[in-house]
Every structure is written in structure tokens, then in C-alpha cells.
Amino acid sequence: MPEFDDLRDEPFEPEVLSSEIAFAGAVWDVRDDRVRYGDGEIRRQYVAHTGAVAILALDADGRVLLIQQYRHPIRHRDWELPAGLLDVAGEEPVEAARRELAEEADLVAAHWEPLVSSWTTPGGNDEAIHVFLATGISTAPAAHAREDEEADIRVEWVPLDAAVRAVLDGRMRNGILSIGVLAAAQRLRDRG
Template sequence: MLQSDLVYKGWVWDVRSDRVAYGEGEIVREYVAHTGAVAIVAVDEKDRVLLIQQYRHPIRHRDWELPAGLLDIPGEDPLVAAQRELAEEADVTAAHWEHLVSSWTTPGGNDEMIHIYLATGISASEAAHVREDEEADIRVEWVPLSDAADAVLAGRMHNGILSIGVLATERLLRDRA
């Protein structure tokens, strides 16, 4: 790295411009500097996956997603963040947690790494969380895991994190059977 400049300081994310030595010369690349995130594939005893639908302004659409959230608390362990986000977004907790997969979400445009966890042993939270903005009208739906995987492969669900999580979970549970 020859130089890194903050181009824009945002409310959630920043934009950086880096000048790097590459090959025989130099290149400049701008990208969104991201805090990182977690997502949760919550599966109940009937092999249904918990999906949420909420408004996402960049795509001007209510998107089907996994419960997820930012790693925006300094020093917070990703597993602890996942446990917090599942309770905050869906009012459920899980007795069993395991890391499923981690992925760069859009490596050509940001440096976000998302850690996806499988949560089982699902039960209702003791209290409902107060939600605001896009989260105020989150729709929660339990969908058979195989139906969610079919929807991903048929192009009816487009969220990349949901796609990775659902397909990885279906493979993991199939291999364990």
C-alpha cells in the first residue's frame, strides 16, 4: 500500500481510495470500508429456515434475507453478535450455534467479510425487541429449508448471503444424515 485516503466518512460505512503498487506500476482503487457482519441460518425442529423480509433502499425492494447485522461494536466476538442479531431481528434464541461459512460479500467494491452461523434449538425470546427504520416492519417467515434452496436455485431469491447460507446448510445437514 503506497497511500490510503478517506474519501467519504459515512454514517455506517466509509469510502477509501488506495494507491497500491501492482505489477510494474501503480493502480488506484476506491472501495467501501466495511465493519464486517454476521448472518444466521436458524433452523427449527421441522427443518424450516427463518427468513426475514425488509426494505433495502439501494435496490428499492423488500428483500428476503437471513437475520443479520453489522460487527459495529468494537471487540465484539462474531458469535456474540450473531446471537444478539437473531434476538433483535426475529425475537428468537438458539441453544446450539456453529460457524457455517465466511465469505467476502462484494470483493470488487467493498472489504466486507460476513460470518454465517447455523443456529438450532430455537425458542422464543423472553421479550420482543423494539425496531425502527427498515427493521420496524420486518416480516418473519419460517420456510422449509428445501423450498428456500429451490427458490435460490430457481432465481426467485436473489440475496447472496441468503443463497450461501441456505445452500451451505442444506449440504451440511444432508451430509450429516
């Protein structure tokens, strides 16, 4: 049986013949690229994304912090992990994660470790998200003012195994939440 320990995505950079902003948005732009590929040329449009972080906050009782908020593109109040954009110049992903946990849930964590990273939708955007495992959770010194969709965020501490079941049963379909809870469950299993 072959070993797959070195299985990984591979960088590949064909010649970009042109790259233009087709739409300049308030948060993200849409790029229109022409690329030399093989013996021909392809054209691709995609959302140029700043990148993001998400936090799998796990308390001493093995519960994961979930937030629920309205997401207009899907017309649902979906369950998510606290998350946010890498939109502060020079900010390291773990620092952005600390900031987002405080902003979205009024919490701080004593311990941080990388959990998993993912390209969310590589056929449609270039977003890379870095999910961190945060433990040693406590209340932040100050509450964060929220507006728009964040003003009515619902916060729940859910047993990790219940979150895993909800993902696998198709009751919670947020992709970042899915990879985060599944990765955390595996990480805890690996630690024994």
C-alpha cells in the first residue's frame, strides 16, 4: 500500500497575460485574469480576498463556542465559528484571531495554536482562512460595540461531539465551522 504522508497541494504559476479589476467592491474586488494555460489561454474571474481567520474556542468542559448570525447571500442565520478578515495591515493571523474573538464574543484565550488552514472556494476566490484552537477562555475586559448583522449575534457553548454530529448530519453547513470542529475532534483524538 503506498504511503501518502507527503500528499500536498502543489504551487503552479502559469503566465498571467493580464489581470484587471472587473468590479471594485466595498470589501472585496472581482478580478478578471487572462492566463496562458497549456497551448491556449483561459480567462477566469474571481473574488480577490484579504484572507481571514477563525477561532475554535474550546472551554474546559469540551464545549466549542458557536455564533449564529444572518448571512444575506444564503438567506440563513447559520452557525459559525467566530471569524474575521485579515484586513489590518501587517497584523499576524493569530493577532487577528485574538482581535476577532474579543470583537465577536467578548472573550480572550490564554492559549493559541494553529488548527487547520483552508482555501474556502478556490474556484471562485483566493481566500485562505487560518483556523486557530483557543483554550483557557475567559471574559474580555470590555464588551465590543456591534452593528449590522453582528448586533444580534447569538452565542452558544456546544459540546464538541454535538457540533460534529450536526455537521455530519447536514444540520450545520458552514464550511469553516465544519473543518474547524472536525479538525478539533481529530486533534483531541490524536492527543488521546
